[in-house]
Amino acid sequence: MTQEPVQILVVDDEDAVRLLIRRILEEKGYRVVTAADGNEGLAKLDQGGIDLVLLDINMPGLDGFQVLELIRRRSNLPVIMLTGMDKVSTLRDTLDIGADDYITKPFSPLELVARIKAKLRRAKPS
Secondary structure, three states, X not given: OOOOOOEEEEEOOOHHHHHHHHHHXXXXXXXXXXXXXXXXXXXXXXXXXXXXXXXXXXXXXXXXXXXXXXXXXXXXXXXXXEEOOOOHHHHHHHHHXXXXXXXXXOOOHHHHHHHHHHHHHHHOOO
8 A cells, every 4th residue: 555645735925935845845755735825825725635834924915823823723734834034032923823843044955854754753643
C-alpha cells in the first residue's frame, strides 16, 4: 500500500515566495498547493487533503492572524507562520493565537524543511 504524499498549503501574497517554497518542497517530495491571499487559502483548505499550512502574516485583505483564527475554529492542522517581522511580541502573539511555529523571512530552505518535518511528525497519530 502506497502512502499519499504530504500536501502543504502555502498562503503568501508574494509570487516569488510561493514559487520558491513550492520548488523547495516539491524537490523533497511534498505536494504543494498555493494561495495568493487569505480568502483563497481558506477556500483551498476547505477542499480538503491539506496536511500542513505555511501562512504569511502580512497580506492584503485577511491577514495571517485572521486566517489562523478561522483555521483554528475548524481544524488542528499544523500551521507555521511566515513573517518578515522579528519582534518578540509579534512572534509570541502568533503562538498565542494558535500557530504551531513561525519562520522569519528570509529563511533557510534547510530550516524550512526541518520545521515542516518536525511539525508533521508530531501531528501524525502513532
